[in-house]
Amino acid sequence: MTKQLLMLTSITYAMKSKQILAKHSISSEIQRTPKNKSSTGCSYSLYIPQNIDTAEKILREHGIKILGRIDKSDVI
Amino acid sequence: MLIYLDNAATTYPKPIAVSNSACQAVKLYGANPGRSGHNMSIRTAEEIFKCRQAIKNMFNADSEENIVFTLNCTHAINTVLKGYLKPGDHVVISSMEHNAVVRPLTELAKHGITYSVAPVIFNDNDATVDSFRRAINASTRLIACTHASNVWGARLPVERLTALAHQYGIRIMVDAAQTAGIFPVDLQNDRIDFLCMAGHKGLYGTMGTGVLIHPAEISLVR
Numbered sequence: 001m002t003k004q005l006l007m008l009t010s011i012t013y014a015m016k017s018k019q020i021l022a023k024h025s026i027s028s029e030i031q032r033t034p035k036n037k038s039s040t041g042c043s044y045s046l047y048i049p050q051n052i053d054t055a056e057k058i059l060r061e062h063g064i065k066i067l068g069r070i071d072k073s074d075v076i
Numbered sequence: 077m078l079i080y081l082d083n084a085a086t087t088y089p090k091p092i093a094v095s096n097s098a099c100q101a102v103k104l105y106g107a108n109p110g111r112s113g114h115n116m117s118i119r120t121a122e123e124i125f126k127c128r129q130a131i132k133n134m135f136n137a138d139s140e141e142n143i144v145f146t147l148n149c150t151h152a153i154n155t156v157l158k159g160y161l162k163p164g165d166h167v168v169i170s171s172m173e174h175n176a177v178v179r180p181l182t183e184l185a186k187h188g189i190t191y192s193v194a195p196v197i198f199n200d201n202d203a204t205v206d207s208f209r210r211a212i213n214a215s216t217r218l219i220a221c222t223h224a225s226n227v228w229g230a231r232l233p234v235e236r237l238t239a240l241a242h243q244y245g246i247r248i249m250v251d252a253a254q255t256a257g258i259f260p261v262d263l264q265n266d267r268i269d270f271l272c273m274a275g276h277k278g279l280y281g282t283m284g285t286g287v288l289i290h291p292a293e294i295s296l297v298r
Contacts, residue, residue, distance in 0.1 A: 011110040012141050015125035030121075032113030044113075 003072035004052055005045035007033050009065055014044035020062050021048070026055050033070070047072060084226045084254060086276045086283055098282055135271065136262045137289050144288040144296075149253040150176040152272035152288035156249045157181060157220070159296025160270070163188030166215040168208055170232060171195045172225040177251060181220075190215070201233040208237055212244055219248045223255040231255070235266050242267065247294075253277060256287075263289060 008014045014030045021028050026048060033043040048055045056066060080088045101123065107116035109124055128140035137143060146152040153176045161167065161184060169177055171193050181191045192211040197203040208219060219241045224231040234250050241248040249270035252261060256271075257278030263271060275285025290296060 011121045012125065012128070015121060016140060030118055 004069045007067040146286035148286040149274040156270045165217040167191040167218045168211040170221045222251040
């Protein structure tokens with residue numbers, strides 16, 4: 001299965017999301033979204049090794065705006 | 077022996093933990109957050125996020141993301157006045173306001189934003205609230221007032237002024253330069269819309285720091 005990341009809007013939301021997921025026992029790692037994938041220029045993504053669908057659902061329920069998904073292979 | 081009496085300007089001495097933290101940031105991880113992906117940048121971003129959470133908890137703000145780090149309280153106040161108001165708007169301020177409020181409004185008056193000064197009646201909060209009420213007109217969009225005056229030491233009844241503002245569908249900005257860290261402020265209970273504060277007075281942070289907390293639904297970016 002391709003490893004995917006959730007694209008978020010800023011480092012603040014990335015930090016907040018990481019904490020939210022940690023409370024739900026889902027581990028994640030913050031990574032910079034590649035420029036060619038980001039329309040805003042300064043966005044961050046969360047690499048979620050397991051349960052990404054569940055993680056996305058949880059984050060959306062917490063009002064976190066998710067811009068989409070990218071493949072981990074796209075991140076240097 | 078030094079006796080320092082200028083704490084209303086900036087507090088001294090700062091707690092040792094403050095100088096240690098600032099030193100640690102500069103020495104160990106002081107990279108630019110929010111732009112890069114390397115370890116130092118992420119570490120710095122983590123420390124900033126912890127600071128957001130500490131502020132959110134201290135003032136019972138809605139969320140971490142509505143906390144803006146400014147250069148000082150004056151910067152926070154200017155951000156609200158210049159970001160929220162537009163030509164045609166009217167503001168009510170108290171007769172005890174700091175230049176940080178009066179000077180930008182004097183300048184904004186050249187651009188169609190008007191303001192009225194509600195006299196503060198010392199030791200009579202009923203009369204003070206009433207003077208604010210009489211100053212409100214159909215164009216009033218904001219009440220801007222100090223929480224406590226650095227000159228008089230008098231505290232305004234901001235909870236009552238917030239209720240008054242909201243009764244008229246008006247927002248309120250509170251200049252908490254002298255009170256943040258001294259008097260408790262609970263944003264969810266007190267319902268103050270814009271809270272402006274200095275980082276370097278009652279919060280005992282370093283100079284060059286300030287905080288603005290604003291409602292999620294309001295953008296101050298033009």
